[in-house]
Amino acid sequence: MKNVNTHLDQRVNNAQGICDSLTHVSSICSRLRDLSISLENLELADLVADLQIGLSVSHTEAAKLTVLLTKLIIENNKIKLSYGHIKGMTFKDYGYYSNEGDGPFCANCFKNHDKKIRLTKMPSVFTSAGFGKFSCSECKETY
Numbered sequence: 001m002k003n004v005n006t007h008l009d010q011r012v013n014n015a016q017g018i019c020d021s022l023t024h025v026s027s028i029c030s031r032l033r034d035l036s037i038s039l040e041n042l043e044l045a046d047l048v049a050d051l052q053i054g055l056s057v058s059h060t061e062a063a064k065l066t067v068l069l070t071k072l073i074i075e076n077n078k079i080k081l082s083y084g085h086i087k088g089m090t091f092k093d094y095g096y097y098s099n100e101g102d103g104p105f106c107a108n109c110f111k112n113h114d115k116k117i118r119l120t121k122m123p124s125v126f127t128s129a130g131f132g133k134f135s136c137s138e139c140k141e142t143y
């Protein structure tokens with residue numbers, strides 16, 4: 001699920017970048033329109049005005065998409081947090097535990113593959129080297 005969120009975060013950044021680009025292009029259009037008026041080319045001024053309207057509509061739609069993506073990320077995070085409770089599991093410290101206290105089980109395997117893989121305690125030499133306290137034999141994730 002981490003990959004899904006990273007992917008969504010990138011999309012939000014892309015949508016915000018599109019909004020910024022449209023704002024920049026709109027400011028260029030304003031300068032073009034002023035120039036066309038000073039050149040007394042009203043046909044060009046009208047075309048640039050139409051272009052500005054189109055840009056404004058696109059900017060509004062891109063902003064709406066940015067808001068929608070942000071809401072979806074928040075909703076996705078809420079679902080992820082409640083996922084363990086739905087399955088009768090609770091996340092604590094390093095992994096998921098059953099309601100009977102059995103565990104810890106790998107969070108990555110549980111959330112992404114619906115598998116209950118028991119975490120194994122890492123040897124102290126790895127723990128002191130900063131590799132984490134537990135590891136998963138299935139996905140090799142360390143916690």
Ligand SMILES: [Zn+2]
Pocket residue numbers: 106107108109110117136137138139140141
């Ligand atoms: Zn795992």
